[in-house]
Amino acid sequence: MPKLKSKSGAKKRFKITATGKVKCAQAGKRHGMIKRTTKFIRDARGMMVLADEDAKTVKKNFLPYGR
Structure with missing residues (x-):
């Protein structure tokens, strides 16, 4: 089977x-x-972790080798 992109x-x-x-x-x-409020800007800094259901979709459909 060929490599997936x-x-x-x-x-x-x-x-x-x-x-x-x-x-x-x-x-x-x-x-x-x-x-936006100052609290929103402060809390939205950096990275966040996706919810499990969304992460499952991303890994399956968009990043097939990111497991």
């Missing part, structure tokens, strides 16, 4: 940890920061 958009957006969890950037921080 990873989706190039997913390669840029997700990272898989050593324990198999999927990390991604927090949504809602691209523009419009004036209307």
Whole structure:
């Protein structure tokens, strides 16, 4: 069977940890920061871990070798 290709958009957006969890950037921080609260901006720093169901979808469909 041939090698499977990873989706190039997913390669840029997700990272898989050593324990198999999927990390991604927090949504809602691209523009419009004036209307966001300071608490939201502070809490949305860095990376977040995807929920298990979403991580399963990402690993199965978009990053086939990220297991």
